[in-house]
Amino acid sequence: MSSGDVQTSEAERAVTASAGGPDGGAHVRPMRADAMKNRLRILDAAEAVFAAEGLSVPIDVVAERAGVGVGTLYRHFPTKEAMFEAIVITRLQELVAMANEAEAADDPGEALFSFLRELGNQASTKHDLLDALAVAGVDIKSRCATTFEDLQTGIRRLLDRAAACGAVRDDVTTAEVTGLVVGACHAAGQAGLGVTPDRMIDVVCDGLRRGAGHP
Amino acid sequence: MSSGDVQTSEAERAVTASAGGPDGGAHVRPMRADAMKNRLRILDAAEAVFAAEGLSVPIDVVAERAGVGVGTLYRHFPTKEAMFEAIVITRLQELVAMANEAEAADDPGEALFSFLRELGNQASTKHDLLDALAVAGVDIKSRCATTFEDLQTGIRRLLDRAAACGAVRDDVTTAEVTGLVVGACHAAGQAGLGVTPDRMIDVVCDGLRRGAGHP
């Protein structure tokens, strides 16, 4: 249950630190006002642009949208991937929290299914989250790895609980379920064939229901 | 029913033309022996490399594997995409033929499901096919478009037939079914999480079975 506290670097938490007030460590002088303003603008721009275009968007686009030069951008984030992680990790945390909440629901089956639907909504709305989930497991590097494992754990709990009460089949893995949902979103993301992930996820949920073994 | 005859350019069919013997048109002198040998080596290398690495592989890799320079490669194929199409289109044609065969099967439901399983096998084995199917509908350009539409039609027939006899639900589209299968393969293609598409496609098939309306 280490999903609550997150590893954030000194530089990045400086925003909330000086925004929320003086924290314990006084040895780091607060960030300059213009620097902090720019940092927030960069984060806003990055969130919007990454959500709309995904990870493949050039970094200049983020800089332009934020009204900032690329140099400024690299002052705040050592690399493009670091910036990407800063955005994605909060999205993952939201999902983790959602999964933990769902665990308290009465109907284990419906708890799993509604979470999967929400996962589909998020993944098809935020293109960067979709990208992150699609390659999760490839490059296990980055701070996202921990949070992603938390998400995996949360989904596994939902899945196990639903399987234990016979709501879904018990021979599917967490990776397979997430793979199906993320895959559906990936297909839905393609323009030109007018497909929404909703019905595809319905099909997946129905498929999970079928063949449920021991009630 | 135009899935049998395929549009091939003059240059590309020259291989089979001069290999099989003199054809009708005598105004085109047969390709030089070394050129033909290289063309075949390029096609072999391209198929292997694209299957293993997908479309994103640099063209130098194909050239190196074929033991030729990139200049030679571009002599035979005007662009990288053309080479890619030359490989993918035959794969698509195989799938179209498979879909047409499946239409003659006794059990419409099982015909659809076994085809989807085979589609999954192909897509997860040949990485280039997966790439092509994943972006099908985005760039409707290229000669693949026609063949891809043939494939869509074939799948639609299987789907309609299965829905008509009540084997599967009747509210899903062809794009959704292919999206689910291709999405599953996409997830399975990620190394590190050890997932095969088989069981995911099983889940999809079960999901299609459920909610079948009018038998």
Place this chain on the structure above:
DNA sequence: GTATATTCGGAGCGGTAGTTCCGGTTGATA
């Protein structure tokens, strides 16, 4: 054997994208 058109090969061009560097600017401090 010679002539010639065809083909080969890979250095190089142009464009893209991530990252660095440094002169100019500006907010914080006294």
Place this chain on the structure above:
DNA sequence: TATCAACCGGAACTACCGCTCCGAATATAC
């Protein structure tokens, strides 16, 4: 207000990739 460290901006550097170009090599025809 004056001083200075921190910060800004974008030109430039590096790496990569698709593609072109042209002198060298060679298969084919006579």
